[in-house]
Amino acid sequence: MPLTFFILTFCILVLLVVMSYKIRSFKISREEYFREFGEEDPKKSNISTARNNVYALIVITSAALIFSLYIIVKDTIYAGHLMEWLNIVVRLLHITFGIAWIGASFYFVFLENALNRTENVREELAGNLWAVHGGGFYYLEKYKIAPSQIPKHLHWFKYEAYFTWLSGFCLLFIVYYFNASAMLIDKQVLDISPLAGIIIGVGSFILAWFIYDLMCKSPLKKNIVLFSVTGLIIATAFAFGYSHIFSGRAAFIHFGAMLGSIMAANVFFVIIPSQKAMVKAAKDGKFLDPQLGKNALMRSLHNNYFTLPVLFVMVSNHFPSTFGNKYSWIILIIITIGTAGIKHWLNLREKGKLSIWILPSSIVILLAAAFLSAPKSNNAKCESTVSETEVYAIIQNRCISCHSDKPTDPAYTAPPNGIAYRNINDVIKLKDRILQRVVITHTMPQNNKTNMTEEERNIIKCWIEQSK
Numbered sequence: 001m002p003l004t005f006f007i008l009t010f011c012i013l014v015l016l017v018v019m020s021y022k023i024r025s026f027k028i029s030r031e032e033y034f035r036e037f038g039e040e041d042p043k044k045s046n047i048s049t050a051r052n053n054v055y056a057l058i059v060i061t062s063a064a065l066i067f068s069l070y071i072i073v074k075d076t077i078y079a080g081h082l083m084e085w086l087n088i089v090v091r092l093l094h095i096t097f098g099i100a101w102i103g104a105s106f107y108f109v110f111l112e113n114a115l116n117r118t119e120n121v122r123e124e125l126a127g128n129l130w131a132v133h134g135g136g137f138y139y140l141e142k143y144k145i146a147p148s149q150i151p152k153h154l155h156w157f158k159y160e161a162y163f164t165w166l167s168g169f170c171l172l173f174i175v176y177y178f179n180a181s182a183m184l185i186d187k188q189v190l191d192i193s194p195l196a197g198i199i200i201g202v203g204s205f206i207l208a209w210f211i212y213d214l215m216c217k218s219p220l221k222k223n224i225v226l227f228s229v230t231g232l233i234i235a236t237a238f239a240f241g242y243s244h245i246f247s248g249r250a251a252f253i254h255f256g257a258m259l260g261s262i263m264a265a266n267v268f269f270v271i272i273p274s275q276k277a278m279v280k281a282a283k284d285g286k287f288l289d290p291q292l293g294k295n296a297l298m299r300s301l302h303n304n305y306f307t308l309p310v311l312f313v314m315v316s317n318h319f320p321s322t323f324g325n326k327y328s329w330i331i332l333i334i335i336t337i338g339t340a341g342i343k344h345w346l347n348l349r350e351k352g353k354l355s356i357w358i359l360p361s362s363i364v365i366l367l368a369a370a371f372l373s374a375p376k377s378n379n380a381k382c383e384s385t386v387s388e389t390e391v392y393a394i395i396q397n398r399c400i401s402c403h404s405d406k407p408t409d410p411a412y413t414a415p416p417n418g419i420a421y422r423n424i425n426d427v428i429k430l431k432d433r434i435l436q437r438v439v440i441t442h443t444m445p446q447n448n449k450t451n452m453t454e455e456e457r458n459i460i461k462c463w464i465e466q467s468k
């Protein structure tokens with residue numbers, strides 16, 4: 001079995017390499033033509049169609065590769081392994097593209113904020129900036145609208161955004177949708193079918209985009225305070241909705257994916273089309289509507305404010321005290337406001353504006369989230385001494401379907417996070433983490449799949465307290 005697996009992967013990889021070479025040769029031949037004849041190859045559009053076909057082929061082949069692997073390993077011991085590796089690869093891609101995108105976003109908002117707009121600025125320029133980085137000096141100029149002649153090589157920042165979104169969307173399927181009954185749905189929150197959950201999830205991103213886009217086109221955009229407050233109320237409604245439909249973790253991820261989808265859609269539907277229209281108008285020597293640039297700038301500023309909340313959601317999975325809380329949606333919104341506040345402070349600081357109160361108030365807001373998510377004291381009485389045998393019996397009943405060397409739960413082929421409760425000593429070693437997950441946050445057993453009772457949680461709690 002693994003041999004077929006490797007041969008197949010190897011063949012497809014060879015194919016992908018050949019295709020990428022093809023793309024490179026297209027590009028080179030186009031550049032050679034330009035160098036020789038000083039003009040674009042008349043066959044340019046043919047070449048780009050061919051190139052796009054190759055790109056499409058690469059995407060289809062990769063999808064087919066993954067799908068056939070899935071068919072091959074389905075119902076074998078490799079199924080979980082395939083999911084794990086897909087998770088690793090796609091997550092790495094997602095983080096890498098995300099860093100490139102957010103890095104560029106931070107950099108350009110910084111540029112915009114830090115431009116020298118007064119000293120020695122030519123008439124056609126909005127400003128300039130000197131910088132030193134990596135042992136070199138850089139000098140940048142921003143045009144008020146566009147240069148009189150659009151240069152041949154113009155760098156567009158768009159693939160970072162598209163690929164971040166695409167890889168994130170794939171990750172949503174790999175982690176949450178393919179394993180919906182374990183990861184997406186928590187029957188104690190809402191008992192819906194996996195398909196209904198997926199439709200609600202994906203549908204909510206589309207709905208959020210339509211609402212947001214409408215807000216940006218309405219007169220609301222002229223009043224920044226009103227715009228932000230309305231946006232926040234709507235975001236709160238989404239957070240509330242998600243946390244009453246999905247499991248705690250999935251609710252957080254959907255909130256982040258919703259914001260992330262708006263960000264990517266901003267790039268795809270507004271920022272890039274405005275830029276294309278600007279380039280075209282400049283090339284044709286037509287009137288250039290400055291509103292185009294302003295629209296794009298507004299959307300990219302919104303994106304900039306979304307970054308820190310989205311980054312929090314991306315790592316929130318590690319923090320059960322946030323997503324496992326009874327009022328997780330309030331905590332999520334508080335952290336969203338606090339982190340966006342910090343971004344606001346950074347933006348103002350780059351502009352050289354003194355904003356004394358924004359940073360401390362953002363920190364106070366974040367502290368409120370820490371305060372709200374603190375464990376509540378559990379006053380359940382511990383009457384008798386709990387024996388280790390009693391505890392281990394509960395663990396065997398409720399935990400080892402996942403946490404053992406050979407889990408019987410179909411969703412896992414290896415103990416999650418490497419934690420297996422082979423005997424009571426394994427339980428004793430991890431008792432602090434068990435207290436956190438089982439007693440305080442109720443985030444284990446995962447989505448309470450094994451129906452652990454409140455009494456059993458109390459027995460665990462008493463045992464941990466008594467053993468101190």
Ligand code: HEC
Pocket residue numbers: 182395398399400401402403409416417419430433434437438444445446449450452
């Ligand atoms: C349905 C499968 C499943 C069951 C049942 C389950 N767990 Fe887990 N557990 C997981 C998964 C998946 C993770 C890793 C993801 C996470 O941390 O949420 C995990 C993580 C943990 C962690 C965190 C480990 C770390 O790295 O911090 C602890 C502690 C834990 N489980 C304890 C328990 C206990 C105790 C029980 C029984 C009362 C239990 N689990 C039942 C699936 C399960």
